[in-house]
Amino acid sequence: MPSISETAKRDDARNCIYCNSSGPFNEEHPLPRCLGEFRNAPKLYSVCKECNGKIGRESEDQFCRAGPEAFFRNYFGGKGRKSHEKVNPFERGSAGGQAIDIMGVHPESGIQVLYEKDPGTNTCRELRQIVVIDGDGNSYPIRIANWMKTQKDIEQEIRKLKLKEIKSIRVFANTDEMAWVRSLTDGLAEKVTWSQQPEGSTVSQPVVSFSVTVAYFRAVAKASFHYFLATDNSVSGSEPIFAGIRNFILSGTDEKRFVSQERTP
Ligand SMILES: [Zn+2]
Structure with a gap:
């Protein structure tokens, strides 16, 4: 295997396929590292x-x-690079994407609540949340975020739901967070029920939903394009025919040409 410096030397004449600069270059992994280490995975040296x-x-x-x-990384317990593991993807969004929702029926109350997966297992537990139940018995879970300080922060989220009536509220929190969560939720409704978040629960037929922006699709395009370039030496990637995909990867230009939505899988 050539080292980075050897390859850089070999590619001295080549410019960056995106900005045409003469470097410096680094070793680019077409397969995102967060998915794991792939033995003999191709690398690209022209970005x-x-x-x-x-x-x-x-x-x-x-x-x-x-x-x-992100869901399957969690499911299979993928570790990735350490600095990237600070975020619980069920608790909060990242880089413009929303937190992942796992909705399922809470066995004790029968209402729909949000769950988080226990990493590397197939069990889960209730997310830290309040669940607002309206007059018709519909439930609306709201995550209790670390940044929330006063009751106003929660009230603001409840107002966004535009509910006519709040019948009751169910709160899910750990014992050690009880005091803080109580200060956020006391007085929100007449009837507040408290629940623990037992680890290792299972939930029947959960629905998982994602909310991403064009950045997500740029990453998919990048992985595919770079993998192709790293394994096919007949093109460099700087050719005019690739201008569209390069611009899309770099800045999301021409989104409609590269991202389309189907109603069926
Ligand atoms: Zn460049």
Whole structure:
């Protein structure tokens, strides 16, 4: 295997396929590292450090933490690089993508609540949340975020639901967070029920939903395009025919041409 410096030397004449600069270059992994280490995975040496960093920050972070892949990373217990593991993808969104929703029926009360997966297992537990129940018995879970300080922060989220009537509220929190959560929720409704978040629960027929932006699709395009370039030496990637996909990967240009939505899988 050639080292980075050898390859850089070999590619001295080549410019960055995105910005045409003469470098410096770094080793680019077409398969995002957050998916794991792949033995003998191809690498690309024609993307300059600056472009590589720019694309990674904006799109790969979202790909790794907010999309379906983020769910399966958690499911299989993928570790990735340590610095990237601070975010619980069920608790909050990342790099423009929303937190992943796992909705399921809470066995004790029969209402729909949000769950989080226990990493690397197939069990889950109730997310820290309040569940607002309206006059018709419909339930609306709201995550209790770390940044929330006063009751106003929760009230603001409840107002967004535009409910006519609040019948009751159910709160899910750990014992050690009870005091803080109580200060956020006391007085929100006449009837407040408290529940623990037992780890290792199972939930029947959960529905998992994702909410991503174009950044997610740029990361998918990047992985595919770079993988193709790293395994096919007949093209460099800087050819005019690839201008559209390069611009899409770099800045999301021409989104409609590259992302389309189907109603059926
Ligand atoms: Zn560049």
